Amino acid sequence: MQFFFEVLIGGLLAGVMYSLVALGFVLIYKASGVFNFAQGAMVFFAALTMVGFTELGAPFWLAVALALGAMIILAVLTERVVLRPLVNQPQNTLFMATIGLSFFVEGVAQMTWGAQVRALDLGIADEPIGWISEKTGMNISKFDLVASGIAAALVVVLAVFFNRTSTGRALRAVADDHQAALSIGISLQRIWVIVWIVAGFVALVTGMLWGARNGVQFALTFLALKALPVLILGGFESVAGAIVGGLIVGASEKLAEVYLAKYVGGGGIEPWFPYVLALLFLLVRPEGLFGEKHIDRV
Amino acid sequence: MFYREAGQFRTTYAEDQQLFPIRQDRIGAIFFLLFAFLVVPIASVTPVLERAIDFQYWYGGVLIPFLIFSLAALGLNILTGYAGQLSFGTAAFMAVGAFAAYNLELRVPGIPMLASFILAGIIAALVGIVFGLPSLRVKGFYLAVATLAAQFFVVWALTKFGWFSNYSSSGVITAQKLVVFAYAFDTPVKRYVLVLAIVSVMALAAKNMVRGSLGRAWMAVRDMDVAAEVVGIPMMKTKLLAFAISSFYCGVAGALYAFAYLGTVEPTGFDLDLSFRIFFMIIVGGVGSILGSFLGAAFIVLLPIFLDLSAGSLERGFGLRLPPGLVSNLTLIAFGALIVFFLVVEPLGLARLWEIAKEKLRLWPFPH
Numbered sequence: 113m114q115f116f117f118e119v120l121i122g123g124l125l126a127g128v129m130y131s132l133v134a135l136g137f138v139l140i141y142k143a144s145g146v147f148n149f150a151q152g153a154m155v156f157f158a159a160l161t162m163v164g165f166t167e168l169g170a171p172f173w174l175a176v177a178l179a180l181g182a183m184i185i186l187a188v189l190t191e192r193v194v195l196r197p198l199v200n201q202p203q204n205t206l207f208m209a210t211i212g213l214s215f216f217v218e219g220v221a222q223m224t225w226g227a228q229v230r231a232l233d234l235g236i237a238d239e240p241i242g243w244i245s246e247k248t249g250m251n252i253s254k255f256d257l258v259a260s261g262i263a264a265a266l267v268v269v270l271a272v273f274f275n276r277t278s279t280g281r282a283l284r285a286v287a288d289d290h291q292a293a294l295s296i297g298i299s300l301q302r303i304w305v306i307v308w309i310v311a312g313f314v315a316l317v318t319g320m321l322w323g324a325r326n327g328v329q330f331a332l333t334f335l336a337l338k339a340l341p342v343l344i345l346g347g348f349e350s351v352a353g354a355i356v357g358g359l360i361v362g363a364s365e366k367l368a369e370v371y372l373a374k375y376v377g378g379g380g381i382e383p384w385f386p387y388v389l390a391l392l393f394l395l396v397r398p399e400g401l402f403g404e405k406h407i408d409r410v
Numbered sequence: 411m412f413y414r415e416a417g418q419f420r421t422t423y424a425e426d427q428q429l430f431p432i433r434q435d436r437i438g439a440i441f442f443l444l445f446a447f448l449v450v451p452i453a454s455v456t457p458v459l460e461r462a463i464d465f466q467y468w469y470g471g472v473l474i475p476f477l478i479f480s481l482a483a484l485g486l487n488i489l490t491g492y493a494g495q496l497s498f499g500t501a502a503f504m505a506v507g508a509f510a511a512y513n514l515e516l517r518v519p520g521i522p523m524l525a526s527f528i529l530a531g532i533i534a535a536l537v538g539i540v541f542g543l544p545s546l547r548v549k550g551f552y553l554a555v556a557t558l559a560a561q562f563f564v565v566w567a568l569t570k571f572g573w574f575s576n577y578s579s580s581g582v583i584t585a586q587k588l589v590v591f592a593y594a595f596d597t598p599v600k601r602y603v604l605v606l607a608i609v610s611v612m613a614l615a616a617k618n619m620v621r622g623s624l625g626r627a628w629m630a631v632r633d634m635d636v637a638a639e640v641v642g643i644p645m646m647k648t649k650l651l652a653f654a655i656s657s658f659y660c661g662v663a664g665a666l667y668a669f670a671y672l673g674t675v676e677p678t679g680f681d682l683d684l685s686f687r688i689f690f691m692i693i694v695g696g697v698g699s700i701l702g703s704f705l706g707a708a709f710i711v712l713l714p715i716f717l718d719l720s721a722g723s724l725e726r727g728f729g730l731r732l733p734p735g736l737v738s739n740l741t742l743i744a745f746g747a748l749i750v751f752f753l754v755v756e757p758l759g760l761a762r763l764w765e766i767a768k769e770k771l772r773l774w775p776f777p778h
Binding site for chain 1: 544
């Protein structure tokens with residue numbers, strides 16, 4: 113039983129990291145109806161830029177600021193070059209465009225900074241916390257706890273931003289109804305830039321946390337693929353859904369790896385288990401846990 | 411002037427619906443097929459050309475993969491371009507085809523090669539139907555996520571269960587020798603002719619399919635599925651047939667990929683990257699166009715080769731030392747930029763450019 117809880121908690125903490133990636137997706141989807149496949153590439157780009165500047169000798173805070181600057185440039189360019197010409201196109205078209213964007217960003221990131229794996233040290237040790245191990249016998253990483261704390265803080269900041277600032281309200285208005293938002297004088301273009309910047313910021317935080325754990329490398333781009341089942345489970349429109357979905361995926365894939373894998377011929381089911389889970393979930397509730405119901409009209 | 415169809419009257423429905431309604435297209439298609447089947451192979455045994463061009467490379471490394479990718483792109487185009495169902499599982503269905511053909515050859519004594527290719531396609535079709543089931547409930551990128559499940563699951567299963575690869579280490583299989591009707595296709599030129607024959611037949615079949623009632627049903631589902639259902643198009647049959655036929659094409663393409671192109675394949679070779687590459691082919695070539703599948707495949711196959719060659723000549727010509735990995739990164743950037751470019755500027759791809767060229771040729775050199 114104690115082992116079960118250890119696996120469960122480890123999974124939940126990993127799930128927090130998935131939630132962070134999913135959060136970036138949700139932000140952009142809510143504000144512009146674009147399913148941004150490039151979020152994984154943005155995570156990679158942000159982390160790589162940050163580490164790259166550190167290697168050039170920039171202090172930590174400056175490297176973060178410069179990376180954030182790069183994400184702002186990326187957001188502005190994306191809006192100009194990709195989103196603006198594709199206004200009013202079907203969602204599928206925009207989705208495909210972001211696939212192109214992700215390849216572009218990956219190529220640029222690797223060309224600028226090189227493809228080798230880099231270590232990123234945030235100064236938080238990735239080791240079990242002593243007193244918890246002693247009291248309960250469970251190994252819980254300090255790093256995981258800090259990461260969850262950061263994720264929680266990020267969600268609070270975003271919630272305040274969305275609910276208490278006028279920009280945040282404008283974002284929600286756009287998400288609700290593009291035309292109504294336009295008619296009361298909200299600039300769609302400005303909102304899109306802002307939301308891509310916010311998503312870029314989330315990508316930077318995600319990239320630094322994942323990078324500190326696994327090294328800053330190309331594999332970070334696959335995070336986008338991890339986040340997809342999270343979104344299916346949680347619903348595309350809901351920040352809360354991203355968090356809950358991430359926790360479910362994180363916990364269930366670890367539990368499945370430990371308890372279910374032996375029935376299907378051994379380990380290694382982690383890569384596809386969340387997808388199958390999401391698939392089964394789709395059949396029952398296509399809009400996800402917290403998503404809005406889709407209504408088709410002719 | 412060149413594309414003037416004046417005087418070509420169609421007096422029956424059959425004439426109106428033929429594969430190539432314009433005479434010039436008909437002649438062009440026949441001419442092109444003759445060229446591909448006769449001139450290209452004969453050129454390879456012409457002594458003058460043989461010295462000038464490395465035919466082994468051009469057949470084995472360019473033409474054969476181009477044809478095989480065209481077939482896979484054709485399969486994806488049927489599903490995504492005609493039936494409107496987004497899919498990222500193309501490589502998985504190719505993997506099913508490749509491994510099915512290998513196992514059929516291995517375990518069924520005396521099975522003809524072509525029969526095992528067809529059966530491999532059918533097995534891929536069955537797998538496609540299973541993973542197409544979610545399309546009855548969801549669409550758009552929800553469906554894309556569902557097909558990603560196919561992608562990861564199939565690669566995992568082929569790696570995990572040794573039976574599929576006859577218990578070789580890490581799932582690598584070496585395809586049996588390509589022998590059809592007791593004739594060994596052992597050189598790249600011979601293999602090219604075989605692949606070309608298979609691809610031509612399947613492309614014509616696809617062209618035939620999309621003009622008939624099935625193709626129209628697909629297009630109706632693509633354009634608005636709710637409306638299609640209201641006018642009485644059976645949703646389940648139409649969507650699942652799209653998945654089945656698309657996967658059949660991908661399965662045969664996968665079998666050819668293993669048997670006629672690489673010879674040795676492993677499950678991880680059929681990864682998401684390959685799926686994306688084929689997806690790019692239909693975007694660049696033209697969504698919902700048979701011709702576009704070929705144009706897109708040619709473009710995506712040739713682009714890295716072109717970049718590689720030009721980087722090589724830059725290094726030799728100017729004595730530059732280009733950083734390693736530059737070409738692969740440039741390829742990534744070029745692919746990404748091209749996708750965005752085509753979606754913004756020409757959403758119907760290269761095939762649409764050809765249509766425009768035809769319109770122009772029709773009038774040229776007169777203004778009206």
